[in-house]
Amino acid sequence: MKHIPRKRFGQNFLTDHIVLQDIISAIAPAADDLMVEIGPGQGAMTGLLLDHLDKLQVVELDRDLVVLLKKKFSANSLMIHSGDALQFDFGALQTAEQKLRIVGNLPYNISSPLLFHLAQYAQQVQDQHFMLQKEVVQRMVAAPGGRDYGRLSVMLQWRYQMDLLFIVPPTAFDPPPKVDSAIVRMIPIANPLACERLKLEQVVTKAFSQRRKVIRNCLAGLFTENQLIDAGIDPQLRPETVALEYYVNLARMLVD
Numbered sequence: 001m002k003h004i005p006r007k008r009f010g011q012n013f014l015t016d017h018i019v020l021q022d023i024i025s026a027i028a029p030a031a032d033d034l035m036v037e038i039g040p041g042q043g044a045m046t047g048l049l050l051d052h053l054d055k056l057q058v059v060e061l062d063r064d065l066v067v068l069l070k071k072k073f074s075a076n077s078l079m080i081h082s083g084d085a086l087q088f089d090f091g092a093l094q095t096a097e098q099k100l101r102i103v104g105n106l107p108y109n110i111s112s113p114l115l116f117h118l119a120q121y122a123q124q125v126q127d128q129h130f131m132l133q134k135e136v137v138q139r140m141v142a143a144p145g146g147r148d149y150g151r152l153s154v155m156l157q158w159r160y161q162m163d164l165l166f167i168v169p170p171t172a173f174d175p176p177p178k179v180d181s182a183i184v185r186m187i188p189i190a191n192p193l194a195c196e197r198l199k200l201e202q203v204v205t206k207a208f209s210q211r212r213k214v215i216r217n218c219l220a221g222l223f224t225e226n227q228l229i230d231a232g233i234d235p236q237l238r239p240e241t242v243a244l245e246y247y248v249n250l251a252r253m254l255v256d
Contacts, residue, residue, distance in 0.1 A: 013041045016172035038085045038104030059085045090121045099126040108133045128186040137182040149240045151208045160186040193248040200251040207239040
């Protein structure tokens with residue numbers, strides 16, 4: 001029986017074989033990799049990954065797809081975790097010998113929350129390769145100064161080195177989404193700039209809550225104009241022109 005994609009799960013299944021092969025080439029799986037696929041769907045990429053891997057672990061929310069995957073693949077090679085990736089403890093999968101390699105075609109409707117959830121496990125991850133809405137990937141990799149640069153850019157660039165690898169058109173999916181997608185590679189930074197994540201999150205969230213204002217006004221109540229200057233920031237700049245390192249400076253200055 002054909003599985004009907006469910007909107008509430010953000011299901012758009014990748015079906016283009018050439019695109020799938022391009023993704024596998026970008027991932028370059030090795031037989032003994034500790035690989036985890038988020039949202040395997042009907043198993044199109046799962047099968048290609050298993051051509052290279054001894055074992056693969058997947059996290060799938062849709063119980064009907066879990067049943068389908070169990071019928072399609074051997075339990076000796078595919079370990080299925082039935083549940084919500086937003087709640088899943090990815091750190092529990094790491095071994096003493098290996099870090100995780102995480103891949104997936106991420107649902108557009110939860111992509112940002114899921115990226116922030118995964119960032120908690122960055123120290124336990126070797127790399128991540130994801131299919132996301134092109135607009136989201138552009139925001140992830142954006143440099144200061146453009147309209148794409150914002151909270152997502154700062155928080156993820158603090159933790160990862162990221163590259164947009166290639167664009168995927170809507171025609172590669174069933175059903176086709178209304179927007180282009182993109183493949184992003186995320187490699188955790190071994191020694192990120194030292195600061196507390198929650199404090200950086202507090203500063204960045206407040207800074208970008210009113211993008212059209214200058215940063216002095218955006219951060220009023222958290223920092224004085226002189227404190228911004230001490231952090232190396234011109235108080236007249238807009239938040240999208242301030243580089244990551246200066247937000248880290250502010251996070252270090254923030255008192256409990």
